[in-house]
Amino acid sequence: MSAMALRSVNLPGVGTKYEIETDKGDTIAIFFTKTGTIQMYTLQKGCQTPSAAVMTPVEARRLGNILTGAIIEADQESVEIAFSALADLRVTIHTFYIPESITGKTIEDLRIRAKTGATIIAVCRHDKNIINPPPTFAFQAGDAALVIGESDQIIKFEREIMVE
Amino acid sequence: MEGFIIALFVCVVLALISKYLSIPSIPFYIIAGVILGKTGLGIVHSDEVSQFFSNMGLLFLLFFMGLELKLDRIIANPSKVLTGGLIGLTVDMGIGFSAAYLLGFTLMESFIVGAAFYITSTAIIITSLIENRKLMSREAETIIWVTVFEDMVLIIILAVLSASDQNLLLFLVKIALALAFIYALSFYGREFLVSVLERNDEIPILFTFAAVLTTASIAIYLEIPETLIVIALGAAFATTDPDAFEQHARPFRDVFMVMFFVFFGVTIDFASGVDWFVVAVICSLAIVSKLISSMIIGIVIHGSSLSGLEIWANMISRGEFSIALAVLYGSPIIATTIAAMVIVTSIVGAFTAKYSTWMRRGIIDRSRRKALMYRPHTNR
Numbered sequence: 001m002s003a004m005a006l007r008s009v010n011l012p013g014v015g016t017k018y019e020i021e022t023d024k025g026d027t028i029a030i031f032f033t034k035t036g037t038i039q040m041y042t043l044q045k046g047c048q049t050p051s052a053a054v055m056t057p058v059e060a061r062r063l064g065n066i067l068t069g070a071i072i073e074a075d076q077e078s079v080e081i082a083f084s085a086l087a088d089l090r091v092t093i094h095t096f097y098i099p100e101s102i103t104g105k106t107i108e109d110l111r112i113r114a115k116t117g118a119t120i121i122a123v124c125r126h127d128k129n130i131i132n133p134p135p136t137f138a139f140q141a142g143d144a145a146l147v148i149g150e151s152d153q154i155i156k157f158e159r160e161i162m163v164e
Numbered sequence: 165m166e167g168f169i170i171a172l173f174v175c176v177v178l179a180l181i182s183k184y185l186s187i188p189s190i191p192f193y194i195i196a197g198v199i200l201g202k203t204g205l206g207i208v209h210s211d212e213v214s215q216f217f218s219n220m221g222l223l224f225l226l227f228f229m230g231l232e233l234k235l236d237r238i239i240a241n242p243s244k245v246l247t248g249g250l251i252g253l254t255v256d257m258g259i260g261f262s263a264a265y266l267l268g269f270t271l272m273e274s275f276i277v278g279a280a281f282y283i284t285s286t287a288i289i290i291t292s293l294i295e296n297r298k299l300m301s302r303e304a305e306t307i308i309w310v311t312v313f314e315d316m317v318l319i320i321i322l323a324v325l326s327a328s329d330q331n332l333l334l335f336l337v338k339i340a341l342a343l344a345f346i347y348a349l350s351f352y353g354r355e356f357l358v359s360v361l362e363r364n365d366e367i368p369i370l371f372t373f374a375a376v377l378t379t380a381s382i383a384i385y386l387e388i389p390e391t392l393i394v395i396a397l398g399a400a401f402a403t404t405d406p407d408a409f410e411q412h413a414r415p416f417r418d419v420f421m422v423m424f425f426v427f428f429g430v431t432i433d434f435a436s437g438v439d440w441f442v443v444a445v446i447c448s449l450a451i452v453s454k455l456i457s458s459m460i461i462g463i464v465i466h467g468s469s470l471s472g473l474e475i476w477a478n479m480i481s482r483g484e485f486s487i488a489l490a491v492l493y494g495s496p497i498i499a500t501t502i503a504a505m506v507i508v509t510s511i512v513g514a515f516t517a518k519y520s521t522w523m524r525r526g527i528i529d530r531s532r533r534k535a536l537m538y539r540p541h542t543n544r
Contacts, residue, residue, distance in 0.1 A: 009305075010237065011299075011305065011308050012232050012233075012234060012237065012308060012311075012312050013232050013286060013290045013308065013311070013312075014290055014293070014294065014299065014308060017299070027300075029299070029300045031294075031299045031300075033294050033299075034410075035294060037294075039294070039297060039299060041297070041299070041300035043300065049521065050300045050301075052297035052300070054297065
C-alpha cells in the first residue's frame with residue numbers, strides 16, 4: 001500500500017484532483033470538476049501527452065465497480081464487497097430484473113429467505129426506490145430487485161426464484 | 165423594457181451557438197450588446213432596469229470570486245502562487261501601463277487600462293482547461309495558481325482605486341470595521357448559516373440573494389466600496405459551507421452576468437471618436453505581452469519554453485474582470501478600448517487554447533527533424 005503514491009489537491013475553481021502513480025510508473029489522474037463531470041487522464045510512462053475520458057457521475061461509479069472487481073453483465077450488475085477486517089467477510093449484491101412468471105407474487109409467497117437464504121434489500125420501480133420492502137411487497141413487471149447474500153445464495157436465488 | 169427582452173432572447177440563442185461551437189460566450193454577449201445598442205441598431209438602451217441587473221451581475225461575480233478565494237490554501241502554497249503571479253504582474257501590468265501612457269492616456273487612465281490589460285478571465289480560462297481536457301498537464305496547475313494570484317491583485321486594485329478620492333484614515337477604519345463585522349458574523353453565526361443552507365425549501369437561495377444585496381446596500385450607505393465588501397462577504401462565507409453558497413449563488417450570477425456583458429456592449433460607442441490605432445496597438449500588445457510573461461513563467465517554473473507556450477495559449481483571454489474595471493472606473497474611451505481588447509483576446513484565446521497541443525506537437529516534430537538532419541560526422 002505504501003508504494004502507491006496517492007496525492008489529492010483541491011484546485012480553486014476547478015475541483016478536486018486525485019493522482020496515483022502506479023508501480024510500473026504510469027500516472028492516473030482523476031478530477032471531480034465543479035461542472036459535475038469527472039475527468040480521468042492516463043499517462044503512460046515516458047509519454048508526454050495524456051489521454052482523457054470525460055464521464056458522468058453514473059458512468060464513473062460504474063467504472064469504479066469494475067475496478068473493485070465486481071462482475072458486470074450487460075444489464076445486470078453485481079458488486080462483491082469484502083470486509084478484510086472481519087475475517088474476510090464477503091457479501092454480494094446483485095440486481096435482477098423480475099420476470100413475468102413471478103409478477104403479482106409477494107416476497108412471502110415466494111419464501112425467498114427460506115428457499116435461498118438471500119434477502120431482497122431494495123426494489124427499483126419506475127425510477128423510484130423502495131428500500132427494505134416488507135414481506136407483503138408484491139412484484140410488478142419491470143421491477144429491478146437488489147438481492148444481498150453470499151455468492152452461493154445469489155446463485156440459488158437465480159436458479160430457484162427467477163425461473164419459477 | 166422591450167429592448168431588454170430582445171437582448172435576453174438574443175443571448176439565449178448566442179449561448180446555444182457558443183456552447184455548440186464550444187467557444188467562450190463572453191465575447192458573443194458583448195458583440196450582441198454592441199450590435200443592439202448605441203453603435204449598431206439602437207434598439208436596446210441602457211435604463212434603470214438594465215443598470216440594476218448589470219449591477220447585480222457585478223456583485224454576484226465578485227461574491228463568487230470571494231467564495232473561491234480560500235486564503236488558507238494560498239498561505240499553504242505561497243511559492244506556487246507567488247512566482248508565476250509576480251512575473252505576470254510585473255510584465256503584463258508594466259507593458260499595459262506603459263503602452264497606455266505612451267498612447268496618450270493620463271496616469272490614472274493608464275493604471276486602469278494596465279490593470280484591465282493584466283487581469284485574465286478566470287471564467288474563460290478554467291472552462292477551457294476543463295473542456296479541452298488539459299487539467300492533467302503540469303502547466304494547468306501553474307495557470308490555475310496564476311489566476312488565483314490575479315484575483316488577489318484585483319482586490320488590491322479595487323481598494324486602491326476606491327480609496328483614491330476619500331479621507332484615507334476614515335476609509336480604512338470603516339472598511340476594517342465592516343470586515344470585522346462580516347467575519348465575526350460568519351464565525352459566531354456559523355451553525356446558523358449551515359442550518360439555513362441545509363434546508364430543502366426556498367430559504368437558502370433567498371438568504372444568499374438577500375445577504376449579497378443587503379451587504380452591498382449597507383456598504384453604499386457607509387460610503388465604502390460595495391465591490392470590496394461583497395468579495396469579503398464571499399471569503400467569509402467560504403469558511404462555512406462554500407459549496408452550498410456556490411450552488412445557491414450560481415443561478416443569480418449566471419443570469420445577471422449575461423445582462424452585465426450585454427449592457428456593457430450596449431453602452432459602448434464604436435461609431436464615433438474611437439482611435440482605432442490605439443485600439444489595435446492595445447489588442448495586439450495584449451496578446452504579445454502574455455507571450456512574454458508566459459515564456460518567462462514557463463522557463464522559471466517548468467524549465468521549458470514549450471511549457472511557456474502552453475501557458476500562453478491558455479492565458480490570452482481577458483474577460484469579466486477587465487470589463488468590471490471598465491464599468492467601475494473607466495471613461496467612455498477606456499471602456500471602448502477594453503471592450504475591443506476583451507473581444508479580440510477572448511476569441512484569439514479560444515483558438516490558441518483549443519489547438520495548443522497541435523502547435524506544440526508541430527514544434528517538437530520540427531526540432532526532431534532538425535536533430536535528424538544534423539550529422540556531425542559528415543564534414544560539410
